[in-house]
Amino acid sequence: MEDIAAGAARETASGAGDAAAMAAASAPMFGVLDIVLLAGMAGFGIYWVYFRNSSKPPTPPTKGYTMQPTLIAPKANESSFITKMRASGKNIVVFYGSQTGTAEEFALRLVKEAARYGMKALYPADPEECEMEELSKLSEINNSLVIFCMATYGEGDPTDNASAFYEWLKSEEPDLTGVNYAVFGLGNKTYEHFNSMGKFFDKRLEELGATRVVEAGVGDDDGNMEEDFLTWKDTLWPAVLDFFGLEMNLQEISMRQYRLETPDVPPEKLFTGEIARLRAYQTQRPPFDAKNPFLAQVTAWRELHKGGDRSCMHIELDISNSKLRYDAGDHVAVYPVNDPVLVSRFGELLSVDLDTPISLVNIDDQSTKKHPFPCPCTYRTALSHYLDITSNPRTHVLKELAEHTTNPEEKQRLLMMASSSVEGKELYQQWVLQDNRSLLHILEDLPSCKPSLDLVCELLTRLQSRYYSISSSSKLHPETVHVTAVLLKYTTPTGRINKGVATTWLSSKKPISDQPLHQVPIFIRKSQFRLPARHQTPIVMIGPGTGVAPFRGFVQERLKAKREGKPVGDTVLFFGCRKKTEDFLYEEEFDESIQEGLLTLHTAFSREEPDKKVYVTHLLKDHGEYIWRIISEENGHIYVCGDARNMARDVHDIIVDVCRNYGQLSSSEAHAFVKKLETQRRYSADVWS
DSSP: OHHHHHHHHHHHHHHHHHHHHHHHHTTTTSOHHHHHHHHHHHHHHHIIIIITTTTSOOOOOOTTTSOOOOOSOOOOOTTOHHHHHHHHTOOEEEEEEOSSSHHHHHHHHHHHHHHHTTOOEEEEEOGGGSOGGGGGGGGGSTTOEEEEEEEEETTTEEOGGGHHHHHHHHHOOOOOTTOEEEEEEEEOTTSTTTTHHHHHHHHHHHHTTOEESSOOEEEETTSOHHHHHHHHHHHHHHHHHHHHTOOOOOOOOOOOOEEEEOOOOOGGGSOSSOSSSTTTTTSOOSOOBTTBOEEEEEEEEEEOOOSSSOOEEEEEEEOTTTTOOOOTTOEEEEOOOOOHHHHHHHHHHHTOOTTOEEEEEESOTTOSOOOSSSSSEEHHHIIIIIBOOSSOOOHHHHHHHHTTBOSHHHHHHHHHHHSOSHHHHHHHIIIIIITTOOHHHHHHHOTTBOOOHHHHHHHSOBOOOEEEEOOSOTTTOTTEEEEEEEOOEEEOTTSOEEEOHHHHHHTTOOOOTTSOOOEEEEEEEOOSOOOOSSTTSOEEEEOOGGGGHHHHHHHHHHHHHHHTTOOOOOEEEEEEESOHHHHOTTHHHHHHHHHTTOEEEEEEETTSBTTBOOOHHHHHHHTHHHHHHHHHTSOOEEEEEEEIIIIIHHHHHHHHHHHHHHHTOOHHHHHHHHHHHHHTTSEEEEEEO
């Protein structure tokens, strides 16, 4: 702009000189008045052309054409794990794909153990928060290793936090030559796609040129996941040392990952159960998800069992004004709160004021995870909302507890269970797993064990949300989500009464007249468990016990379509329970659907007759010919919901037998036929173990 102004000044000066010369030459021809007039006109013309806009501020440069680059130094990329490894001098990174926290816990244990072997590992990394495209650059770091602890979720799917990385690794072709890796997979053998994610990552990394340092580990949650992990871990570190040519040099180091701070903050600055954002429950803001749950009011609560000593709850949650949407077959996740009686016991046993504000701060300043749970908060909040205080502790926890146990016999017991010896594994299996002891139970049974409560808070894993198959249809109930849940309560071999965390908490949420409605933090998780797009498509639903929950929603949706005059195909339900007079769930509703000509119901009552137990699997065999016709000729769909360990597996085997017997197929052809149904999503399972 300065150059343009200078040019205009030069041109103006030149124009003024020309005007003066012309006036002098023309003196004999014009009078003085004429000259003045001409000079005035010339001056006005020059002003109009050159000086009219000079008093205005210069026009800013057009964005995208004359914008100058900023000279501010760029901030380091927080998601670059390679940058962090180089900055901190670390050569191992451990990634985890975790849905319930177990894989993340194993990853943290590997990071801590690396230090014992003289190696430096980056704090466990969440692939969702990292630039996984950098994986190929790991080869540029000397003696580097990447370890993956990957859980399989649902029907052979990646966990939520690993899904994007899984899709990228599956579809792209990065050159991973020079990248050294190890994989530990977590799964459950009761599911058909056992450990598929661990197997996928192990195979795919090798295909892309990476080098396997040790054979992949396989953890089975239906057996003993802890023992599977320990067995693999005992082979991992010797293999790593041998691979890099390092000497075995075990070091005694502190296994603490967090330091305790006792902040002096006002109450409004303390977390009180929020998942991520402080005061999120006081000022609710959509969108609502796992990190920002919606506080749904409990508008209805009723007992479904008509008799017996068990309880099954029907709960309705209000989602109006939340912008949450769901379809029949989706899941609702609930964040529960631990039993206050159990929480108080920690304070009593360890002589701590649970209302003390605390903050656990990561000692690794390179970690993106600054706290193990939302901090600052009180001990009571941490033990109530954030920590799993009822599950069985793993062996590394017992080793830490031993350091704070004064009685020699009690200390030796803990150290033995933490060891990899056969005797130690057997004792852990019996004393912790089979006797079903929690960390709190151990503190009660070993009175000389007195760890600090902040250490206990570090050792305990995060309290996870509980998922329930939604038992309603949004077509009929767009502003409420219905939950069907059995109250869990049982006696352990030590004589203690154990209660389900979430169902015990939900059992106290009955609406009471003239009192504010209880609120429950929830979010919706989408599912592939879906009704066919066409109402005319026949469906066969198999759901004993609370496995009937999603099918209540399916039946509601189809009944609504039928009442609207739409053609609806066969709607068949196989339901089982103990006794018709005790635990026949939603009997009146299903009877109504039968009366209106929609539903065909087959019921099995396992304890109706003392000498004759009937299960849904018996009924399926009896109706094999009908099932074959539905799936082979009428393009029908089969749905299974309930127990994965026995029922779902038995149903799968029966469907295969149906294909063999009524379809005249060989065993391999029958399995292939059922596999095709699954691929086409005409055989869907929503199961749990």
